[in-house]
Amino acid sequence: MGALPVTRISVEEYLAADRVAELRSEYHDGEVFPVVAASWAHSLLAANFTTAMGVQLRSTPCRVAAAPRVRATARNYVYPDLAVVCGQPKLADAHADIVLNPQVIVEVLSPSTADFDYGGKFALYRTLDSLQEYILVSQDAYLVEVFRRVAESQWMLSSYPGIDAVVPVECLSISLPLTEIYAGVAIQPE
Numbered sequence: 001m002g003a004l005p006v007t008r009i010s011v012e013e014y015l016a017a018d019r020v021a022e023l024r025s026e027y028h029d030g031e032v033f034p035v036v037a038a039s040w041a042h043s044l045l046a047a048n049f050t051t052a053m054g055v056q057l058r059s060t061p062c063r064v065a066a067a068p069r070v071r072a073t074a075r076n077y078v079y080p081d082l083a084v085v086c087g088q089p090k091l092a093d094a095h096a097d098i099v100l101n102p103q104v105i106v107e108v109l110s111p112s113t114a115d116f117d118y119g120g121k122f123a124l125y126r127t128l129d130s131l132q133e134y135i136l137v138s139q140d141a142y143l144v145e146v147f148r149r150v151a152e153s154q155w156m157l158s159s160y161p162g163i164d165a166v167v168p169v170e171c172l173s174i175s176l177p178l179t180e181i182y183a184g185v186a187i188q189p190e
Contacts, residue, residue, distance in 0.1 A: 007031075011075065018069075018077075019095065027077040035079050036112065041139045041185050045108045046081045048181050049137065053084065056174040062086040068099045072124035080125075082106035084172065090130075101130040103171060108137045122147065126155065132171035142178050142187055 008030030009017075017032075018025055024035040038046070046066065053064045064084045071092055072078055083102035092098035105125055107117045117136060125134055134147040134155075142163040147155045148170060160167045160178065167176045 011077075014077065015095075015098075019097065024067075024069075024079055026079060027075075029075045036110075038108075039110070039139070042081075042108045042110055044185050045137050045139065045181065046106075048183055048185070049106055049108075049176070050082055052176045052180045053082070053169070053172075053174070056176075057084070057172065060086070060172070062103070062172055063089075065099070068102075069097055070099050070102055070105070070128075073127055076124050078121065078124065080105045081108050086172075100128075102128065103130055104133045104135065104169060105131060106135040106137065109139055111139075126153075133169060135167070135169070137181065139185075140187070142182055144176075144178065144181065 009032065010030075011027065014025070014027040014032055018027070025032045026035060050064055050066055057064060062084055064082055066082055067079050068083050070078050070080060070083060077098070080102070082105070083099060084104035085099060085101055086103050090100040092100055107121070109117055122134060125131055132149050136145045138144070142161065142165070144160045144165070144167045146158050146160070146167060146169070148158065150156045163178050163182060165178045167178065167181070168174075169176065
C-alpha cells in the first residue's frame with residue numbers, strides 16, 4: 001500500500017481561504033497546516049515579551065506585532081508569535097496582511113512545535129534578508145535562546161538561562177530581563 005496523496009493548493013487559494021478563516025493556518029509548499037491554539041503559559045510568555053519589547057521600543061522607529069503573517073519564501077507563509085519591524089513595514093499586497101521585512105522574530109516553544117521551530121522554521125526564517133535575530137523562548141525552563149546573524153549565511157547561538165538572566169536584543173539595542181518575560185508563568189522544577 002502506498003501513502004495517501006497529499007492535496008496541494010496554490011498560494012492564491014491559501015491566502016483567499018486564510019483571510020476569511022476563523023482559525024489561522026500556515027502554508028508550506030502547497031500544504032496547509034492549522035495553527036494550534038496556544039496554552040496559557042505560551043500566551044502569557046508571548047504577551048509578556050510583547051509588552052517588554054514594546055515599552056523599550058516606544059521612542060524608536062521599531063514596532064512589535066503579535067502573530068503577523070510573514071512570507072518566508074514565495075511558497076511558505078508562517079505566523080511567528082512576534083515580529084519586530086523597524087521603519088516602514090514592507091507588505092506583500094494591498095491587503096496589507098503579509099509582512100516581508102521582520103528584523104526580529106520571536107517564537108515561544110511548544111512541545112508539539114519546538115523541533116520545527118529550531119529546524120525547518122528557522123531554515124525558512126534564515127532566507128529573510130531583513131532578519132537579524134531569531135529568539136526562542138522555553139515554556140519548560142527559564143531559558144531564552146537567540147540566534148544572531150553574524151554574516152550573510154552565518155548565525156551564532158547565545159543562551160540565557162535562569163530567571164536572573166537578561167537577554168540582549170543587539171540589533172534593537174535593548175535588553176529584556178527574564179523576570180519580565182516569565183512574570184506570572186509557573187515553571188515546574190525538574
